[in-house]
Structure formats: C-alpha cells, structure tokens
Amino acid sequence: EAGVAQSPRYKIIEKRQSVAFWCNPISGHATLYWYQQILGQGPKLLIQFQNNGVVDDSQLPKDRFSAERLKGVDSTLKIQPAKLEDSAVYLCASRTLGGPVYNEQFFGPGTRLTVL
Amino acid sequence: DAKTTQPPSMDCAEGRAANLPCNHSTISGNEYVYWYRQIHSQGPQYIIHGLKNNETNEMASLIITEDRKSSTLILPHATLRDTAVYYCIVSTFFGNEKLTFGTGTRLTIIP
Numbered sequence: 001e002a003g004v005a006q007s008p009r010y011k012i013i014e015k016r017q018s019v020a021f022w023c024n025p026i027s028g029h030a031t032l033y034w035y036q037q038i039l040g041q042g043p044k045l046l047i048q049f050q051n052n053g054v055v056d057d058s059q060l061p062k063d064r065f066s067a068e069r070l071k072g073v074d075s076t077l078k079i080q081p082a083k084l085e086d087s088a089v090y091l092c093a094s095r096t097l098g099g100p101v102y103n104e105q106f107f108g109p110g111t112r113l114t115v116l
Numbered sequence: 117d118a119k120t121t122q123p124p125s126m127d128c129a130e131g132r133a134a135n136l137p138c139n140h141s142t143i144s145g146n147e148y149v150y151w152y153r154q155i156h157s158q159g160p161q162y163i164i165h166g167l168k169n170n171e172t173n174e175m176a177s178l179i180i181t182e183d184r185k186s187s188t189l190i191l192p193h194a195t196l197r198d199t200a201v202y203y204c205i206v207s208t209f210f211g212n213e214k215l216t217f218g219t220g221t222r223l224t225i226i227p
Contacts (some may be wrong), residue, residue: 002157024214033214040219042203042217042219042220043160043217043220045214045215045216048214058212068215079175091159091160093159093160102144103148103150103165103207103213103215104162104165104213105160105162106162107158107159107160107161108159109158109159110157110158110159
C-alpha cells in the first residue's frame with residue numbers, strides 16, 4: 001500500500017512570499033491532518049479534515065495560513081505571506097475510520113520550509 | 117499542553133532492552149496511551165497503544181501501571197535503526213480526539 005505523499009520535500013523562500021504544500025493521503029483515508037513541526041519540538045496540529053469538511057482548525061493562523069481538501073482526497077496548505085517563524089517541517093497525516101487501531105495516523109515525509 | 121512527561125534523552129546499548137518511561141498522572145478513564153516514534157527526517161510512526169492492560173506487538177511492549185499514571189515502552193532488543201525520538205501521547209479512542217505531541221525522548225542506540 002502506498003504511503004502518504006507530500007511535495008515538495010524542501011522549499012526555500014523569502015519572507016512575505018507565498019508558498020503551497022501538497023498532500024496525497026493513503027487511498028480511502030477519510031481523515032487528513034496538517035501538522036507544523038518546529039526544530040526541537042513535537043508536531044503541532046494545524047488543521048484536521050474529515051472528507052472535505054474541516055473538523056478542527058483552532059490552531060491554524062488564519063490570517064496567513066489556509067488549507068483546502070477539495071473532493072475529499074488531496075489537500076493543499078498555503079502560507080501567504082510567510083514569516084521567519086514559519087520555518088518548520090510541515091507534515092501531512094491521514095487516518096482511516098475503520099482500521100484496527102482507531103487513532104493510528106500515517107504520516108508523510110514532510111516538507112521542510114525555510115523562510116529567509 | 118501535552119499531558120505527558122518524558123525524559124528528554126536516553127542511551128541504550130545495541131542488543132539490550134530499551135525501557136522508555138512516561139508519566140501521565142492526569143490521564144482520564146477513557147484515555148488510551150499511544151506511543152509513536154520519529155526517525156530522523158521522517159514523519160512519526162505508530163508503535164503501540166493500550167488502556168490498562170499490558171500490550172505487545174511485533175515492535176514493542178507497553179507496560180501500564182495499575183493506577184495508569186505511568187507507563188513504559190520496551191524495545192526488547194534495540195538495534196541502531198531504533199534511534200529516534202519517541203513520543204508518549206494520551207488520547208481518547210473514539211471521536212475526533214487529536215494527538216497532542218510533546219517533545220518526546222530522544223533515544224540513541226550505542227553500537
């Protein structure tokens with residue numbers, strides 16, 4: 001079974017520029033998550049989708065971050081405009097509703113963003 | 117805030133058992149203990165979870181104290197590939213409860 005795919009793997013931008021990340025979850029996984037992981041810290045949830053609806057976006061900085069999951073499959077996370085403190089690894093994860101381990105999330109390799 | 121406390125780092129000799137402790141003194145009756153690990157430059161990976169009984173799978177064993185206020189993840193025969201950051205997380209089993217990651221324990225396996 002193919003895992004969670006993310007692209008690009010690395011991105012370097014100047015502050016105030018825009019950037020977008022793409023995630024393709026495991027086929028059939030209804031729930032999709034975006035996490036932000038700053039160096040030396042654990043992942044922090046930004047947004048959770050159930051199919052194409054938002055379940056939790058309480059920690060998403062909505063003045064600059066946006067995310068969508070059209071058709072309930074792929075998802076994009078956008079930052080506009082980027083700040084220096086947005087430098088981090090952005091992880092995408094997905095979960096099936098019917099798996100043997102209910103809260104087992106499958107993570108992609110992440111996108112490492114550097115804002116200069 | 118994370119509901120668990122873990123030592124920031126540990127070392128273990130290759131081939132020996134690695135025992136990673138976790139304190140979760142405020143755990144609720146409907147919360148499970150989950151363990152994930154994150155190898156360098158990869159996303160986290162699920163290891164094991166439990167409610168109150170000890171659990172074992174092909175990767176590890178989980179020992180939960182009777183009062184459920186602490187647990188220990190055991191890697192029975194550690195290899196160099198087990199070098200990673202290990203996260204202990206408490207979360208409910210049902211619903212949309214999110215996983216809240218702390219800073220974890222950085223486990224280094226020494227050859």
